[in-house]
Amino acid sequence: MWRINCGDVINRDRCLTVLAxxxxxxxxxxxxxxxxxxxxxxxxxxxxxxxxxxQAER
Incomplete structure (x- = not known):
């Protein structure tokens, strides 16, 4: 699992998560x-x- 910090359109801290x-x-x-x-x-x-x-290809 990977988490990428980001923001939203009004500059609040948010997060995207990537899962395999x-x-x-x-x-x-x-x-x-x-x-x-x-x-x-x-x-x-x-x-x-x-x-x-x-990972998904394995």
Missing amino acids: ERDRVVLVGPPGETAVLTAGQLSQLRVALREAAE
């Missing part, structure tokens, strides 16, 4: 919110998604 579950990758966003990510946070998300995809 069997042969699927699950991306969980803030409930009822929009996730706003900086370039650094997007890099973290990219890495988490790549690693989760690799």
